[in-house]
Amino acid sequence: xxxxxxxxxxxxxxxxxxxxxxxxxxxxxxxxxxxxxxxxxxxxxxxxxxxxxxxxxxxxxxxxxxxxxxxxxxxxxxxxxxxxxxxxxxxxxxxxxxxxxxxxxxxxxxxxxxxxxxxxxxxxxxxxxxxxxxxxxxxxxxxxxxxxxxxxxxxxxxxxxxxxxxxxxxxxxxxxxxxxxxxxxxxxxxxxxxxxxxxxxxxxxxxxxxxxxxxxxxxxxxxxxxxxxxxxxxxxxxxxxxxxxxxxxxxxxxxxxxxxxxxxxxxxxxxxxxxxxxxxxxxxxxxxxxxxxxxxxxxxxxxxxx
Numbered sequence: 001x002x003x004x005x006x007x008x009x010x011x012x013x014x015x016x017x018x019x020x021x022x023x024x025x026x027x028x029x030x031x032x033x034x035x036x037x038x039x040x041x042x043x044x045x046x047x048x049x050x051x052x053x054x055x056x057x058x059x060x061x062x063x064x065x066x067x068x069x070x071x072x073x074x075x076x077x078x079x080x081x082x083x084x085x086x087x088x089x090x091x092x093x094x095x096x097x098x099x100x101x102x103x104x105x106x107x108x109x110x111x112x113x114x115x116x117x118x119x120x121x122x123x124x125x126x127x128x129x130x131x132x133x134x135x136x137x138x139x140x141x142x143x144x145x146x147x148x149x150x151x152x153x154x155x156x157x158x159x160x161x162x163x164x165x166x167x168x169x170x171x172x173x174x175x176x177x178x179x180x181x182x183x184x185x186x187x188x189x190x191x192x193x194x195x196x197x198x199x200x201x202x203x204x205x206x207x208x209x210x211x212x213x214x215x216x217x218x219x220x221x222x223x224x225x226x227x228x229x230x231x232x233x234x235x236x237x238x239x240x241x242x243x244x245x246x247x248x249x250x251x252x253x254x255x256x257x258x259x260x261x262x263x264x265x266x267x268x269x270x271x272x273x274x275x276x277x278x279x280x281x282x283x284x285x286x287x288x289x290x291x292x293x294x295x296x297x298x299x300x301x302x303x304x305x306x
Contacts, residue, residue, distance in 0.1 A: 034072035035239075037062070038083045038092040042167070044191050044263035045098040048075045054096060057187075057259050061115050062096045062230060064255065065246040079165060081146040084109075090233045098185050100148045100226035106290045109234055112243045113298060114227035116256050117278075119270040120206040121186035125177055132207040133223055139180040142170050148226065149183040152219040167192060175199040187263065211277055225274040227282055227297070251298045272300040 039046050039054070046059035052075060054063045066073050076092065084099075086092035088108045100118065101111050124130055130139070137158040143149045145163040153161050162179055164170040171192055174182045182189070182201070189203050208224040209217070229247075232240050250256045251272075260268040274282075282297040 032072075034074045035066070035094065036076070036092045037073045038076045038078060038086045038095050039097045040080045040083050041077055042097055042185055042188055044187055045185060046096055048077055057263050058096050058098055058115070058228070058230075060259050060262075061247075061250060061256060064250070065243055068246050068249075069242055080144055081165075084146055084231070087231050087233050090235075093233050093236065093239065095231040098228055099231045100222075100228055101286070102148045102151075102222065103285070103289065104151070105148075105231065106286075110232040110236060110240050111227075111290060112229040112232065112240055113247050114229045114282075115247050115250060116228055116260060116271045117274045118186060118226045118228050119274070120208060120223060120225060121189060121203050122206045123171065123174055123182040123184070123189045123201045123203050125174055125180055125201055128180060130181060131204060133209060133213075133220060136181060140178075141181045141183065142173060142179040143183040144170060147184065148222050152217075152222045153183065155217075155219060171196075171199055171201065174201050187265070208278075211281065214281070221281065221285070224281075225270065225278055227286075248298060251300055254300070257300065273302070274299070 037054070039048065039059070041047050042056070044056050046054055046056040046062075048059075049055050054060065054073075054075060062073075065071075076086070078086065080097075083092075083095050083097060084105070087095045098118070099105070099111075101114070105111070122130065128139075130136060133156070136153075136156060140160045140162060141153055142162045142164055143153055144167065145165060150161070150163065153159060162173075164173070167184060167188055170179075170182050170184060171189070173179050175198075186203075189201075193199060193201070193203065206223060209220045214221050214224075230243060232243075257268045257272055260271050265271065279297045279299055283295060286297075287293050287295050
């Protein structure tokens with residue numbers, strides 16, 4: 001006969017197992033670990049609020065997606081290179097910082113569908129009047145190391161490229177006249193101009209290259225409007241699929257438009273409707289690379305005016 005203490009212990013263990021099974025069946029099992037989200041602070045795209053949640057265009061869209069999917073997340077703030085490396089090495093689950101899709105990044109990580117598109121702007125020192133790629137010839141151009149502009153800028157003839165670790169040093173050198181033009185996230189240039197009125201530069205649109213120019217110089221596609229999504233660690237296609245569902249809902253509801261407008265953008269149309277030629281170009285870039293052959297790039301023509 002078994003000792004009464006043994007029978008009591010067995011009963012408690014059985015009871016605990018039954019309770020866990022019931023909780024699991026009811027969806028009350030221990031919550032999954034929070035997603036490891038890495039950002040580089042880029043207002044108005046993304047910042048980490050004191051409560052640990054993300055804010056800004058990208059940040060608020062991701063925070064909405066996480067809540068819709070019942071996901072918790074923990075944010076680490078680092079620089080641009082460190083952010084991309086953390087995702088590529090699997091030390092972070094995803095990056096949420098105005099990350100543009102590029103063929104090179106698609107080889108080292110996964111991308112969601114775009115949540116919006118980013119029209120191209122440049123910052124230039126006063127006295128210049130550059131509005132297209134050809135106008136960069138003979139000038140000193142600055143960019144942040146690791147950003148998508150670096151590769152095509154490296155290939156431009158008669159352009160001297162200087163790389164910077166962050167926004168502050170890049171725009172400071174531009175304002176001081178040590179460089180002529182700066183390439184970086186467009187709305188960051190506008191935002192920094194507002195919060196640092198002592199900086200002297202102007203922000204102007206960069207005319208997108210034509211499709212014939214891109215056919216001759218494929219890397220010039222990065223001088224046009226970019227697909228902005230969330231960069232996910234290699235191998236986690238399941239997370240990409242879940243996030244894509246919420247991204248498509250934001251396109252249908254106009255949530256992405258409202259987030260862009262909340263950041264102070266009066267005309268959100270270029271962010272959600274880059275035009276049929278560019279949509280076709282995006283589809284050509286991604287079909288058979290990280291999307292199926294029938295993938296359609298999302299857009300919302302006319303939605304920004306509602």
